[in-house]
Amino acid sequence: MTMLLDLALVAWLLALAIHVARARDDQGAIIAFIAFGLLLGLGWTRLSAIDVAMTEAAIGGGVTGMLLLRAEARLRQRSSQPQTPKRTTKAAAAIACTVVAAGLALAVLSFPSPAPTLAPAAAAALDSTGLGNPVTAVLLAYRALDTLLEKVVLLLALLGVWSLAPDQLWGGAPELRQTVAPPPFVYLGRILPPFGVLIAVYMCWVGADAPGGTFQAGTVLAAMWLLIMLASLRPAPETRRTTLRLLLVGGPVLFFAVGFLGFAVADGFLSYPEGAAKPIIVGIEAALTVSIALTLGLLVAGPSSRAPAP
Amino acid sequence: MTSLANAFTLVAVGCGALLFLAGTLGLLRFPDTLSRLHALSKADNLGLGLIVLGLLPQAESFAGGLKLVCVWLLAQISAATASQLIAGVLYRRKSRP
Structure with a gap:
């Protein structure tokens, strides 16, 4: 069945x-x-x-x-004529996708059975981190460097979007709201965010011991923020604001700081002191959640489209 | 007592699934957007409601049951808003020459 x-x-x-x-x-x-x-x-x-x-x-x-x-x-908005890609472009894309899919399929099929796995090792070392969720342990303890770099990449993506703004608009606010927000949407924008924030905080907190974590919580937070901006309840912030930029880099910076602190109090870069791993990880996750929420929200909001207020 | 709860779950979830099937049929077969929306919201509200109601006796704890009800309420709110938005777009398109 x-x-x-x-x-x-x-x-x-x-x-x-x-x-x-x-x-x-x-x-x-x-x-x-x-x-x-x-x-x-x-x-x-x-x-x-x-x-x-x-x-x-x-x-x-x-x-x-x-x-x-x-x-x-x-x-x-830009082009009145809808542009369709050329046949050759389509064919090239189709061939590239097929090759990647076939390669992945071959790789998966050629695994010996049972497939090589690090899962028992990850589960065995779980006690030393104090966490209950092996996925979080992999993301923030065993392979913390990957997670750290991934967050830096997100920030770089946001910088890429921001740099699409013309020079005179740099530092201004992106334009996200609709010309007239329909009343049902405004109603949703008023009642949903409290639930969303609660769910996001819960997801971030429970991530240490159960499925959940920074990315999921950050996305829910970003969704609530976007809802508020789209319903014209609050305007999008000016991208030059110092608090905004500090919060954006806050998560990765804290992550880096803890990483370098590892040289002094533990075995090296990104290693946590014995017994204190869990509170440190939860702290990093909280800061990362805020950074991810802001980054995703601003990615959707796009480059600034209004000149900064003098 | 457990078998009674299980029977209730089976009947309620079955009815919910049937409503979803009917709603999907309506979505595919009804002639215009407003009646399709009507079919969709019936399936969303009542179908999901019946499924949640049927799953309540199976919940492990009171908090678990409460979460199920919250899922239904949140789905209600978002479905109602989405229907209103789609209907609003349709209305504005019609009233414009």
């Missing part, structure tokens, strides 16, 4: 992927892509990877879709 369900899920995912690739109207393709992200989240749940499932639903189904929709709307 569950086998049937899994097969249906796989068929559904494949059909939706083909639909996304073939859809002629961009908006429809993006909406199908959002549905694809949510379904893929279900797929990860079936593989018992709840942490991945939550991230996929939040990023793949949420933020990416919103980014793409904004980009599509902006492209539509």
Whole structure:
């Protein structure tokens, strides 16, 4: 019975992927892509990877879709003629995708059975971190360097978006609100954020011991912030504000500081002192959540489109 | 007592699934956007409500049940808002010449 369900899920995912690739109207393709992200989240749940499932639903189904929709709307404003890619471009993209998919499939199929795994080692060392969730232990203790660099990449992406603004608008506020926000949307923007913030705080806190964590919590926070900005309840902030920039870099900076402190009080870069790993990790996660929420929100808001107030 | 709770779950979740099926049929077959929205919100509100109601006896704790009800309430709010937004766009498009 569950086998049937899994097969249906796989068929559904494949059909939706083909639909996304073939859809002629961009908006429809993006909406199908959002549905694809949510379904893929279900797929990860079936593989018992709840942490991945939550991230996929939040990023793949949420933020990416919103980014793409904004980009599509902006492209539509710019050009009156819808531009379709050339046949050769399409063919090249199709070939590249097929090669990558085939390569991945080959790699997965060529694993010896049982596949090599570090899961027992990760579970065995869990006690020394004081954490209960092995995924968080991998992300913030065993492979902390990867996580740290990933957050720096996010900041670089935001810098890339910001640098699209013309010189005279640098440091100004991005424009996100609609000309007239419909009343039901404003109502949603008033009542949903308290729940969202509560859920985000819970996700961040519970991440140490159960599925959840910084990225999921940060995405939920970002969604609530975007809702408030889209409903015109609060304007987007000026990007030159010092508090905003401090909060943006706060998470990675704290991470770096703890990393370098590791030379003095523990075994080296990014190693935590014995017994104090958990409180340090939870502290880093809290700062990272705020940074991720701001970064994702500002990524969607886009480059500044108004000159900074004098 | 447990078998009674299980029977209740089966009936309620079954009804919910049936409503979702009917809602999907409506979404695919109804002629215009407003009636399709109607079918969709019926499935969302009542179907999900019945499924949550059916799952309540299976919840391990009071807090777990409360979370299920919260999921239903949040889905309600977002579904209602989305329907209003779509209907609003439709209305503005129609009233414009």
